[in-house]
Amino acid sequence: xxxxxxxxxxxxxxxxxFVVVLLTAAxxxxxxxxxxxxxxxxxxxxxxxxxxxxxxxxxxQHGEGLVGPALNSADLLxxxxxxxxxPRLLAKNYLGDLRSYLEGTITYGRPGTAMPxxxxxxxxxxxxxxxxxxxxxxMNWGLDPGKQWGGASERVAIGGVEPVLVTPAVSxxxxxxxxxxxxxxxxxxxxxxxxxxxxxxxxxxxxxxxPDLTNIVQTKGRDYVRTSIVDPNGMVAPDHAPSxxxxxxxxxxxxxxxxxxxxxxENPAAAAxxxxxxxxxxxxxxxxxxxAGCLACHSVDGSALVGPTWQGLFGHxxxxxxxxxxxxxxxxxxxxxxxxxxxxxxGYQNLMPANYEQLLTPEQITAIIEYIKLLQ
Amino acid sequence: xxxxxIRSRGLRGYLGAKADSVFxxxxxxxPWRDFRKxxxxxxxxxxxxxxxxxxxxxxxxxxxxxxxxxxTHFTHTFRLGLLSTYLFVVELITGLILMIWYAPxxxxxxxxxxxxxxxxxxxxxxxxxxRLGAEAMVIVVVLHMFRTFLTGSYKKPRQxxxxxxxxxxxxxLFLSFSGYLLPWDQLAFWAVTIGTSMAEASPTPPGAGWIGxxxxxxxxxxxxxxxxxxxxxxxxxxxGLLRFYLLHIFFLPLVVIFxxxxxxxxxxxxxxxxxxxxxxxxxxxANRVPADKRRYYLMDIAIDEIALxxxxxxxxxxxxxxxxxxxxxxxxxxxxxxxHTTAPWYFYWLQGLLKIGNKVFWGLIVPGIMIFLTFALxxxxxxxxxxxxxxxxxxxxxFLFASWIVVLxxxxxxxxxVQSPPAEExxxxxxxxxxxxxxREIPWSELEIGVYDTRTFEGSVPYSEFERVILDxxxxxxxxxxxxxxxxxxxxxxxxPGLKRIKFQIDxxxxxxxxxxxIKTFYLHESSLYWEQFTF
Numbered sequence: 001x002x003x004x005x006x007x008x009x010x011x012x013x014x015x016x017x018f019v020v021v022l023l024t025a026a027x028x029x030x031x032x033x034x035x036x037x038x039x040x041x042x043x044x045x046x047x048x049x050x051x052x053x054x055x056x057x058x059x060x061q062h063g064e065g066l067v068g069p070a071l072n073s074a075d076l077l078x079x080x081x082x083x084x085x086x087p088r089l090l091a092k093n094y095l096g097d098l099r100s101y102l103e104g105t106i107t108y109g110r111p112g113t114a115m116p117x118x119x120x121x122x123x124x125x126x127x128x129x130x131x132x133x134x135x136x137x138x139m140n141w142g143l144d145p146g147k148q149w150g151g152a153s154e155r156v157a158i159g160g161v162e163p164v165l166v167t168p169a170v171s172x173x174x175x176x177x178x179x180x181x182x183x184x185x186x187x188x189x190x191x192x193x194x195x196x197x198x199x200x201x202x203x204x205x206x207x208x209x210x211p212d213l214t215n216i217v218q219t220k221g222r223d224y225v226r227t228s229i230v231d232p233n234g235m236v237a238p239d240h241a242p243s244x245x246x247x248x249x250x251x252x253x254x255x256x257x258x259x260x261x262x263x264x265x266e267n268p269a270a271a272a273x274x275x276x277x278x279x280x281x282x283x284x285x286x287x288x289x290x291x292a293g294c295l296a297c298h299s300v301d302g303s304a305l306v307g308p309t310w311q312g313l314f315g316h317x318x319x320x321x322x323x324x325x326x327x328x329x330x331x332x333x334x335x336x337x338x339x340x341x342x343x344x345x346x347g348y349q350n351l352m353p354a355n356y357e358q359l360l361t362p363e364q365i366t367a368i369i370e371y372i373k374l375l376q
Numbered sequence: 377x378x379x380x381x382i383r384s385r386g387l388r389g390y391l392g393a394k395a396d397s398v399f400x401x402x403x404x405x406x407p408w409r410d411f412r413k414x415x416x417x418x419x420x421x422x423x424x425x426x427x428x429x430x431x432x433x434x435x436x437x438x439x440x441x442x443x444x445x446x447x448t449h450f451t452h453t454f455r456l457g458l459l460s461t462y463l464f465v466v467e468l469i470t471g472l473i474l475m476i477w478y479a480p481x482x483x484x485x486x487x488x489x490x491x492x493x494x495x496x497x498x499x500x501x502x503x504x505x506x507r508l509g510a511e512a513m514v515i516v517v518v519l520h521m522f523r524t525f526l527t528g529s530y531k532k533p534r535q536x537x538x539x540x541x542x543x544x545x546x547x548x549l550f551l552s553f554s555g556y557l558l559p560w561d562q563l564a565f566w567a568v569t570i571g572t573s574m575a576e577a578s579p580t581p582p583g584a585g586w587i588g589x590x591x592x593x594x595x596x597x598x599x600x601x602x603x604x605x606x607x608x609x610x611x612x613x614x615x616g617l618l619r620f621y622l623l624h625i626f627f628l629p630l631v632v633i634f635x636x637x638x639x640x641x642x643x644x645x646x647x648x649x650x651x652x653x654x655x656x657x658x659x660x661x662a663n664r665v666p667a668d669k670r671r672y673y674l675m676d677i678a679i680d681e682i683a684l685x686x687x688x689x690x691x692x693x694x695x696x697x698x699x700x701x702x703x704x705x706x707x708x709x710x711x712x713x714x715x716h717t718t719a720p721w722y723f724y725w726l727q728g729l730l731k732i733g734n735k736v737f738w739g740l741i742v743p744g745i746m747i748f749l750t751f752a753l754x755x756x757x758x759x760x761x762x763x764x765x766x767x768x769x770x771x772x773x774x775f776l777f778a779s780w781i782v783v784l785x786x787x788x789x790x791x792x793x794v795q796s797p798p799a800e801e802x803x804x805x806x807x808x809x810x811x812x813x814x815x816r817e818i819p820w821s822e823l824e825i826g827v828y829d830t831r832t833f834e835g836s837v838p839y840s841e842f843e844r845v846i847l848d849x850x851x852x853x854x855x856x857x858x859x860x861x862x863x864x865x866x867x868x869x870x871x872x873p874g875l876k877r878i879k880f881q882i883d884x885x886x887x888x889x890x891x892x893x894x895i896k897t898f899y900l901h902e903s904s905l906y907w908e909q910f911t912f
Contacts, residue, residue: 041904
């Protein structure tokens with residue numbers, strides 16, 4: 001009925017399976033080692049991608065350190081003589097190993113420095129595995145610390161024009177006091193420790209990561225700027241990705257520092273006591289008039305409110321209380337702002353505050369006058 | 377007692393009788409003398425002791441005692457039912473082993489995969505067998521259904537056996553699909569995102585909107601609800617992973633086991649249908665087997681099965697060990713959609729359907745009708761004859777249905793996926809985000825540092841592997857109609873110890889006639905071993 005053929009086939013197949021398993025077993029240790037090395041290599045690739053996109057701005061293309069400390073350096077990557085931990089960890093009295101030092105620093109940032117928290121655990125954009133990959137990439141430099149690998153990664157421009165490498169110029173002899181609100185403090189923080197200038201500029205052409213901030217306060221208002229610093233994902237500018245800006249400024253900056261930065265953004269020219277003054281941003285007269293409260297009493301559409309309208313005012317004749325007539329030129333407008341009681345327009349009372357000389361800068365007053373000139 | 381026995385039979389007689397009884401307990405009633413005959417292929421004693429195990433043993437009592445000779449020929453059934461059951465058992469065993477090293481949370485899942493592959497002996501083999509077995513099981517189950525259709529075995533009285541079989545088919549597909557997500561890599565995450573977003577298209581039946589308005593604050597609620605049920609959140613995350621894990625290891629296997637016994641009971645109860653030509657039209661004589669046509673399960677058929685399964689095991693293990701590698705891509709990144717995402721191949725037909733048009737009609741109503749027709753087939757096909765020449769319409773319809781699935785699957789191929797901008801596609805071809813591609817196949821040391829501009833690059837004969845790839849790159853850009861005046865620059869520079877940066881830059885003239893540029897940067901480490909791992 002049935003022969004031994006099937007039994008022989010079955011036996012051969014089972015023996016074959018056993019041989020395959022044995023062959024696999026013999027290769028397993030080598031295979032596992034290879035797989036581990038393989039994954040290590042890919043982790044470095046992932047880490048490199050992140051490092052050159054996010055970290056190289058401050059730590060340098062070669063890890064040589066710019067705003068941030070050098071990472072490609074023996075004192076971080078190699079153990080101190082006779083020690084298990086590198087000198088930099090010993091100096092900080094850090095008890096963990098290098099990997100946990102790196103991962104911890106990347107995840108939680110360094111409060112009080114420009115290093116933001118990058119880990120999702122602390123509100124940053126990266127997952128733990130991505131941070132581990134960056135740490136693996138940094139530790140890979142330890143094979144040959146300090147060596148510069150390859151050139152800078154400039155783009156080869158269309159038409160053969162070499163792009164200009166933009167380096168932020170940070171020069172400040174003595175930092176301004178931290179506990180006094182000042183435009184100088186804002187400028188110092190913006191360009192230095194807070195690290196804003198790493199991504200933001202007052203000049204569209206440089207093409208940095210963050211939105212251009214020219215006239216940001218004038219166009220969007222202080223509240224918008226303050227919210228955007230404290231909660232960057234709240235309002236994301238068009239063409240910019242969320243979660244790129246560190247979300248730790250709410251903890252890293254005091255109120256005084258925060259307001260100082262906004263002061264600086266509002267009027268970079270005011271900090272121009274240095275050898276290299278920043279270019280004065282032209283003020284928007286309408287914004288100034290609005291924030292100074294002018295528009296509460298003066299309309300811009302011809303209707304009469306508490307004060308006379310600004311529409312069609314400049315260059316025209318104005319009849320005053322005593323029946324005389326004057327031409328509303330620049331001198332008249334300036335006088336009326338600084339000393340409202342000097343000339344009262346017929347049909348109105350003198351209700352205008354007389355302290356605008358103290359409230360407004362000469363530039364702001366000029367801006368308001370320029371604005372009135374436009375309302376024809 | 378024992379002493380008395382020894383005294384009456386002698387020690388030798390006593391031990392012999394004892395050994396016999398132990399042997400019979402193990403073989404569920406077959407004495408060793410007959411067992412030897414059985415292995416040799418000799419006929420049984422009378423009364424036949426080989427029938428006893430079918431009533432004594434649990435596993436044998438669900439097997440028939442004998443089969444009709446005609447249904448035991450390999451080409452009648454191809455043993456596909458047995459094979460799918462066996463593959464399910466293989467999946468259970470390998471799956472159980474894999475579970476030991478796996479925790480279904482987004483934080484751990486991928487790291488657990490890496491640990492399994494780099495630190496567990498036989499970890500990769502187990503994973504490869506599990507994956508290969510799953511894919512084989514889908515194929516075998518589909519073939520099993522197709523064979524049943526061709527022999528007309530779904531006809532009276534086996535209609536309901538077919539219905540339980542369709543349940544098993546669907547459960548198999550979903551078992552395979554639910555396992556897809558568990559490694560938590562890019563492949564898994566996006567295939568399942570696509571799959572579950574199909575469920576999101578479920579329409580709300582007219583008149584049922586008020587339920588959603590009352591409970592969820594929206595009248596178009598069914599799709600969202602199904603989606604939420606599957607994913608546990610609007611997007612796949614920890615909740616979705618846990619749900620798919622539980623579906624995969626618990627619920628769906630339970631469904632399969634339950635319906636397997638259901639299915640198999642009916643198979644045994646009605647018997648395997650005879651070849652159509654051997655019985656009158658409309659008759660079913662599978663259970664009336666003349667004595668001279670009987671082939672007993674023990675040991676004849678059993679050896680058949682053992683031989684077949686041994687060979688299948690060998691093929692499965694050898695394929696997994698030497699030829700097949702279950703892919704593992706980069707860790708799932710919900711923020712980065714890969715360029716070409718696809719469903720698993722057994723859902724290509726669904727993906728093809730979705731490309732035709734309206735998501736609700738083609739993605740839900742049409743597949744719904746197709747599944748309904750598959751279920752209802754034995755009740756719709758009123759033709760009593762199982763002979764091919766009487767079933768022309770049914771067979772033509774069946775082949776048309778099969779071709780329809782094949783054509784749809786073809787349309788669902790990644791080849792016909794939405795294409796990215798041409799420059800991005802070119803770079804993807806040469807250095808894909810996942811997998812190998814021509815550049816990674818070049819040994820790391822042969823990727824020489826330098827700037828290679830296709831406008832000036834000539835190379836020198838004999839070309840090195842890298843030079844040949846650069847020339848391919850040049851030729852590929854030149855013939856792309858979407859890249860007029862196109863030229864490319866590949867820059868290779870050192871980026872760290874054992875690390876190279878490979879930058880692709882493609883310059884071309886865009887639709888407005890302005891110069892445009894595409895740049896993509898990759899990093900390649902010497903021990904990532906792409907070229908070694910992916911060449912056999």
